[in-house]
Amino acid sequence: MNGLGERRNSLILICRMSLAVKTALLLLLTLLPAELLAQPFVLPSPNRAIYDPEGATKYFAPTPGRDWRSGTFGCVRSEGWQMHEGIDILPVSRDKKGEPTDQVWAAADGTVAYLNRKIALSNYGNYIILKHTIEGLEVYSLYAHLNSIRSDLKIGVPVKAREVIGVLGRTANTRQAITKDRAHLHFELNFLVNDRFSQWHKSYLPGQRNDHGDWNGQNLIAIDPLEVFKGQQKDGSRYSLLNYVRNQTELCRIMVRDTKFPWLARYIRLVRRNPIAEKNGIAGYEIALNYNGLPFQLIPRSELEIPGKARIQLLSVNAAEQAKHPCRKLVAKKGAQWELTATGQKLIELLVY
Ligand SMILES: [Zn+2]
Structure with a gap:
């Protein structure tokens, strides 16, 4: 895959977009070398133990009775069968009552995409989502369980990296409250699946509540912030989030008979030629x-390269990867045959909706 071809491919997609301004901006992005646009993330709180070789126990907040790994990203909950979409970061300072007082900072320049100040509406309690554009990728950082959100923040407000956006806390609507000793910042780095999520939710999950619009957790796909922070530490200014994303280990490969869906435009830099x-x-x-x-x-x-007529097809599965990280249950083996599960099917339906 050479860069020129990718750009040509990008151009084909851009031509289909209606907004002239957006087209011009995207065109500019695809023509600039990724390195020029690289903008590293900063840590979202004063806790820096992540960079100490022995610092894991000081950085990650474990779940009750488990070790620090239960506060990391991945299949780390319920004996490996439940996904944790972010990392749980311990506070470094507390007041006389033992409540955390750490500031929470924007992890990169961006704008406020969403705020939830109604604790009763989410197991994330008070939380903030910021939108960033990094190497042409829309990335959304999320900060949950906040004690408080900076009062002047509202949707659309620009923020700079390391700007204070709130105070670390333990808010949540779960029956089991987060205890004082377990207070932490739940931090995520996400990709947005589909900005037509609300319509999709209405037609696919009729009668179900959707309190947070497009910011429903089902519409966000997280990557591991620890890997990003560690990668940045290792590669310095040469670090590329785009390369990190492009080089993910493949779980499976699917084919969709669809040529227009939001992911193509939003993540055009992930499209190959x-x-x-x-x-x-x-x-x-x-x-x-x-x-x-x-x-x-x-x-x-092209038509001649697509086997079968089905709108969504599973082409292949990396069985070793599925065995290593089984908790999302996107694919399953039925007899000798791999299949998309209902969860996997739903994700693709939403992707191409
Ligand atoms: Zn968490």
Whole structure:
């Protein structure tokens, strides 16, 4: 895959977009080398133990009776069968009553995408979502269980990296409250699946409540912040989030007979080139997903390259990766055959909705 081809492919997609301004901006992004746009994340709180070789126990807040690993990202809950979409960061300072007083900082320049100040509406309690554009990727950082949110923040307000956005806390609507000793910042780095989520939710899950609109957890796919912070520490200014995302380990590969869905425009830099489809017309996309369901590589396919007529097809599964990270249950084996589970199917339905 050479860069020029990718750009040509990007151009084909951009041509379909209606907003002239957006088109011009995207065009500019695809023509600039990724390195020029790299903007590293900063740690979201004063706790820096993540960078100490022995600091894990000082950085991650474990769940009751478990070790620090239960506060990391991945299949770390319920004996490995439940996904934790973020990292739980311990406070470093407390007041006389033992409540945490750590400031919470924006992890990168961005704007406020969403705020929830109604603790009763979420197991995340008070939380903030910030939108960032990094190397042409829309990335959303999330800060949960906050004691308080800075009072002047509202949707659309710009913030700078390391700007104070709230105070670390332990708010949540769960029956089991977060105890004082377990107070932590739940921090996520997310990709947005579909900005038509609310409509999708109405038609696919009728009667179910959707309190947070497009910011429903089902519409966000997280990556591991620890890997990003560690990668930045290792590579310094040469670190590329885009390369990190492009080089995810593949869980499975699917084919969709769909040529227009929001992910293509939002994450155009994850779309690869295919001269055959460019010449013969694109009939669908081959998509590689990581174990958490992140569509990290999309290849346009022409009609003659798509087997079968089904709208969504599972092409292949990396069994070793599924065995290593089984908790998202996106694929399962039925007899000798791998299949998309209902969860996997639902994710793809939402992706192409
Ligand atoms: Zn958490």
